[in-house]
Amino acid sequence: MAENVLRLEDVTMQFGGVVAVNGFSMEVNKNEIVALIGPNGAGKTTAFNCITSVYEPTNGRILLNNEVIAENHPQGKMKDLYKGENKGKYTKVVKFTPDRITRRGIARTFQNIRLFKALTVFDNVMIAKHMRAKQNIFTATFRLNAKEEKRMQEETMVLLKEQNLDLYKDHIASSLPYGLQRRLEIARALATEPSLLLLDEPAAGMNPQETQELADFIKQIREQYRITILLIEHHMDLVMQISERVYVLDFGKLISSGTPDEVQNDQKVIDAYLGVVEDAED
Amino acid sequence: MNLFDIIMPYIIAGLSVGGQYALIAIGYTMVYGILRLINFAHGDVFMISGLVMIYVAAEVPLYISIPIVIAIIMVIGFTIERVAYKPLRNAPRMSVMISAIGVSYLLQNLALYLTGGLARRYPTIPWISDSIVFIGITTRRVTVITPFLVVAMVVVLVWLINHTKTGIAMRAVAKDFETSQLMGIKINSVISSTFAIGTFLAVAGSFLFFSNFPSVFPAAGAMPGLKAFVAAVFGGIGSIPGAVLGGLLIGVFESLIKGADIILGPAGFGIIRTPMELATFSDAFTFVLLVIVLIFKPTGLFGDKPTEKV
Amino acid sequence: MNKNNSSKITAAVLLILLFGLVIFLEQVIRPTDEWAMLLSCLRMGSVYALVAVSMNLLNGFTGLFSLGQAGFMLIGAYTYAIFSIPLDLKDSVYTFYDYSVKISFPEVLGNVFGGFGMITGVLVSIILAGIITAMAAFLIGLPVLRLRSDYLAIATLGFAEIIRAVFLWGRLGPVTNGSNPLRRFTRTSDFTMDVGNTTLTLGTTTIMIIAAACIFVIILLVNSSYGRVFKAIREDEIAAEAMGINLYKHKQLSFCISSFFTGVGGALLAIFMGTVMASNFMAAMTYEFLLIIVLGGIGSISGSVVGAMLFVFASQWWLRWLDSGIITLFGTRYILPNTIFRSGFRLVVFSVIIMCVVLFFRRGLMGDKELPYYWNKLKSRIMARKPKAGESNG
Numbered sequence: 009m010a011e012n013v014l015r016l017e018d019v020t021m022q023f024g025g026v027v028a029v030n031g032f033s034m035e036v037n038k039n040e041i042v043a044l045i046g047p048n049g050a051g052k053t054t055a056f057n058c059i060t061s062v063y064e065p066t067n068g069r070i071l072l073n074n075e076v077i078a079e080n081h082p083q084g085k086m087k088d089l090y091k092g093e094n095k096g097k098y099t100k101v102v103k104f105t106p107d108r109i110t111r112r113g114i115a116r117t118f119q120n121i122r123l124f125k126a127l128t129v130f131d132n133v134m135i136a137k138h139m140r141a142k143q144n145i146f147t148a149t150f151r152l153n154a155k156e157e158k159r160m161q162e163e164t165m166v167l168l169k170e171q172n173l174d175l176y177k178d179h180i181a182s183s184l185p186y187g188l189q190r191r192l193e194i195a196r197a198l199a200t201e202p203s204l205l206l207l208d209e210p211a212a213g214m215n216p217q218e219t220q221e222l223a224d225f226i227k228q229i230r231e232q233y234r235i236t237i238l239l240i241e242h243h244m245d246l247v248m249q250i251s252e253r254v255y256v257l258d259f260g261k262l263i264s265s266g267t268p269d270e271v272q273n274d275q276k277v278i279d280a281y282l283g284v285v286e287d288a289e290d
Numbered sequence: 291m292n293l294f295d296i297i298m299p300y301i302i303a304g305l306s307v308g309g310q311y312a313l314i315a316i317g318y319t320m321v322y323g324i325l326r327l328i329n330f331a332h333g334d335v336f337m338i339s340g341l342v343m344i345y346v347a348a349e350v351p352l353y354i355s356i357p358i359v360i361a362i363i364m365v366i367g368f369t370i371e372r373v374a375y376k377p378l379r380n381a382p383r384m385s386v387m388i389s390a391i392g393v394s395y396l397l398q399n400l401a402l403y404l405t406g407g408l409a410r411r412y413p414t415i416p417w418i419s420d421s422i423v424f425i426g427i428t429t430r431r432v433t434v435i436t437p438f439l440v441v442a443m444v445v446v447l448v449w450l451i452n453h454t455k456t457g458i459a460m461r462a463v464a465k466d467f468e469t470s471q472l473m474g475i476k477i478n479s480v481i482s483s484t485f486a487i488g489t490f491l492a493v494a495g496s497f498l499f500f501s502n503f504p505s506v507f508p509a510a511g512a513m514p515g516l517k518a519f520v521a522a523v524f525g526g527i528g529s530i531p532g533a534v535l536g537g538l539l540i541g542v543f544e545s546l547i548k549g550a551d552i553i554l555g556p557a558g559f560g561i562i563r564t565p566m567e568l569a570t571f572s573d574a575f576t577f578v579l580l581v582i583v584l585i586f587k588p589t590g591l592f593g594d595k596p597t598e599k600v
Numbered sequence: 601m602n603k604n605n606s607s608k609i610t611a612a613v614l615l616i617l618l619f620g621l622v623i624f625l626e627q628v629i630r631p632t633d634e635w636a637m638l639l640s641c642l643r644m645g646s647v648y649a650l651v652a653v654s655m656n657l658l659n660g661f662t663g664l665f666s667l668g669q670a671g672f673m674l675i676g677a678y679t680y681a682i683f684s685i686p687l688d689l690k691d692s693v694y695t696f697y698d699y700s701v702k703i704s705f706p707e708v709l710g711n712v713f714g715g716f717g718m719i720t721g722v723l724v725s726i727i728l729a730g731i732i733t734a735m736a737a738f739l740i741g742l743p744v745l746r747l748r749s750d751y752l753a754i755a756t757l758g759f760a761e762i763i764r765a766v767f768l769w770g771r772l773g774p775v776t777n778g779s780n781p782l783r784r785f786t787r788t789s790d791f792t793m794d795v796g797n798t799t800l801t802l803g804t805t806t807i808m809i810i811a812a813a814c815i816f817v818i819i820l821l822v823n824s825s826y827g828r829v830f831k832a833i834r835e836d837e838i839a840a841e842a843m844g845i846n847l848y849k850h851k852q853l854s855f856c857i858s859s860f861f862t863g864v865g866g867a868l869l870a871i872f873m874g875t876v877m878a879s880n881f882m883a884a885m886t887y888e889f890l891l892i893i894v895l896g897g898i899g900s901i902s903g904s905v906v907g908a909m910l911f912v913f914a915s916q917w918w919l920r921w922l923d924s925g926i927i928t929l930f931g932t933r934y935i936l937p938n939t940i941f942r943s944g945f946r947l948v949v950f951s952v953i954i955m956c957v958v959l960f961f962r963r964g965l966m967g968d969k970e971l972p973y974y975w976n977k978l979k980s981r982i983m984a985r986k987p988k989a990g991e992s993n994g
Contacts, residue, residue, distance in 0.1 A: 328753070383750065392951070392954055396952065396955055398884065566771060574761050577759065577762050
């Protein structure tokens with residue numbers, strides 16, 4: 009059996025009375041590319057935010073490399089409000105801050121690109137290197153970390169070259185064209201040395217040719233960095249082309265999963281995307 | 291002497307000064323609700339209205355000077371919004387806040403220039419400045435009527451906000467600035483009327499406050515302004531009843547702390563022997579309250595919870 | 601690399617020349633001269649520059665809108681004063697209390713090592729001032745750094761008021777002298793050194809060197825890995841967190857370091873003023889620093905220095921004539937009508953100028969760029985002109 013990198017168990021996220029993700033379970037195996045798809049508002053990004061601890065799930069458990077990184081059960085006001093499933097199955101509470109999740113090896117990009125806009129391309133990547141650098145504020149200020157700083161700079165240059173961003177290294181991030189901003193965001197995520205990379209709609213706003221390039225690029229980084237990739241995407245060509253397995257969410261619930269072919273032919277998925285005419289018989 | 295007699299004067303004085311804070315706090319809370327701006331200049335507008343009153347009352351009889359002062363200050367409030375805040379409507383929030391601090395700095399320096407740095411005596415407004423005896427306590431009439439006046443004004447204000455077209459527009463803008471603009475609400479006139487109401491209440495507050503407080507000096511608005519802002523935060527920013535409750539509570543606490551040495555001393559509860567000089571902390575206590583509220587209930591008593599989209 | 605080094609050397613030479621000039625001026629200018637104002641402004645300007653730069657580290661680089669500067673300066677000034685009043689003078693200062701801090705670093709070290717020891721003692725007191733301020737900031741940071749932008753502003757403003765009340769509290773009188781001022785500690789005029797038969801006055805130089813050294817450290821910090829992280833937090837907290845940056849830890853670092861230097865600035869202010877009184881450290885003081893960094897450009901260190909110098913020189917010296925109504929232009933004395941030109945007019949004009957900057961030049965004098973940037977721009981413009989001239993000739 010393949011090695012689990014990420015496992016979600018009955019993850020439920022409820023905001024007030026709205027259940028955004030409901031009893032969602034999934035697995036991502038080592039070195040896989042897995043896609044999470046679903047119509048708008050299906051809860052995909054919310055699931056991402058739960059995995060990266062931006063949100064604390066209301067109920068359920070998340071494991072990274074078989075270690076619990078988030079676990080919760082309805083508490084306080086939520087006890088009465090809770091509308092999700094599997095109430096009472098989980099009793100422990102485990103929560104981390106997003107930075108600790110990144111430290112443990114999950115990196116992500118954002119749906120609406122979140123670069124450090126006023127900083128240079130080079131600095132954007134250098135910041136991602138900070139976390140793993142051996143230095144403290146004293147050695148950094150008084151330049152006693154020269155070796156470490158040099159290593160970070162060299163690694164950053166290598167990474168930028170690989171992503172074909174080295175020509176833009178002194179450009180301000182917000183001045184880059186859209187496609188390059190997306191690529192920089194991925195480069196920055198890779199700089200945190202992750203074992204699992206979460207991509208939130210990496211092809212949004214791209215034309216077919218750019219999407220094709222992105223598909224090759226994603227496959228390439230998987231080989232090169234030996235990482236596992238979980239992505240949210242709306243471009244079905246991209247999803248079908250690169251992912252080994254697909255999970256489909258609709259209204260917060262998992263409605264289908266399997267290989268791209270299986271999912272593509274699942275009537276439930278077609279209904280979710282096209283909408284069902286309820287009173288078809290009339 | 292029983293404890294009621296010892297504490298009651300402080301509570302009454304506290305309710306009175308708290309009512310005045312409440313009037314200023316409404317201005318803060320309404321402006322913050324709509325523009326997400328801490329209008330640092332609001333306390334100074336309050337001080338300026340005290341000063342203008344002094345200058346106007348020196349020239350014309352009181353019954354004419356009161357409406358004149360209200361008119362002048364409302365024009366000033368309107369002008370500040372148009373000159374210092376409107377051009378920055380699309381700027382980062384920090385810029386607008388800095389602009390507000392700049393206006394505050396300007397108003398204080400202007401007051402310093404006009405008065406020559408001397409504290410000026412506030413004119414005596416007859417009837418409300420008279421001494422009366424209320425449940426056995428000798429005090430000024432203004433002290434007793436302030437809380438009632440505040441409650442009356444707030445009831446009217448809340449009615450206006452819930453039932454008039456402008457009031458509904460204000461609530462819409464506070465909920466969602468951009469959408470209400472798309473719905474055809476004239477954002478600038480809504481903001482102007484918000485400032486007009488806030489300024490009017492600050493003037494009303496200044497009449498009551500300075501009648502109890504002998505003189506006006508350039509920094510006189512800073513502390514009441516900050517306290518009123520704390521009152522607004524305490525009650526939950528954007529909430530008018532919250533601001534009033536916050537103002538009254540802060541006023542009472544402040545007054546009790548001013549009298550703490552007497553209340554807790556041998557003449558009162560007899561808990562402490564020697565004076566602790568706790569009165570030093572009467573201003574600081576407000577901020578202790580602020581920090582406690584911000585830590586445990588950052589949205590205040592009646593505030594909405596903001597959500598951030600990732 | 602080479603080019604970088606040569607510009608560093610140029611900067612160092614310029615600084616040394618500047619300090620040489622200040623030392624020279626300090627010997628030449630008598631306290632009664634009209635030009636004594638220059639030295640006084642330089643002293644005050646460097647203290648203001650230091651505090652403005654440390655405020656900029658927080659507000660401009662880390663994006664934490666903090667308004668607690670007056671409170672932190674107060675802690676620094678008091679700490680310095682308390683540990684620098686000579687023991688035999690303490691009774692004359694603490695007239696209503698029995699003083700409880702029975703040590704004076706400048707005195708102790710001065711007795712052992714002479715003039716040099718005195719200066720070391722002053723440095724010890726100053727560093728202590730910074731450390732105690734940073735410790736207070738750490739405690740204050742525990743709750744407030746989790747707050748959102750404008751709530752952080754108001755909470756820090758509140759803490760500044762609380763600090764002021766604590767220092768005014770009569771019960772702490774044996775330490776703080778309650779609501780009475782602290783005086784007679786080592787101050788500007790005490791910084792003298794005997795060289796042969798002459799006595800060198802070094803007050804202005806000392807203050808400027810300490811301020812410059814602190815600003816230099818802040819520049820180093822801002823350009824280090826940590827400085828980059830601070831900027832990342834300013835740009836986007838959520839993205840910074842996703843990059844594995846512990847927000848709270850780095851905010852706390854920035855807050856404590858900024859407060860350390862603000863405390864040092866407070867100590868220098870005490871040295872410069874000669875008396876310290878808690879009731880002077882009002883919120884208005886913080887606003888002044890905020891306006892200085894806006895004037896210079898939020899996110900520019902050299903901007904804050906230039907802004908502070910302009911602020912001090914303009915408000916203390918160049919605009920004096922607005923108050924006095926007496927102005928000398930090209931050797932002619934003009935007397936302006938005292939109905940308008942009277943006490944306070946200077947500050948009104950000054951605040952109008954600042955409002956104009958806030959409204960119309962929102963990026964301030966320097967934006968978020970530093971002096972070398974403008975220097976290089978100027979140089980490349982001159983360079984660009986030269987070949988053109990050659991072309992037209994040929």
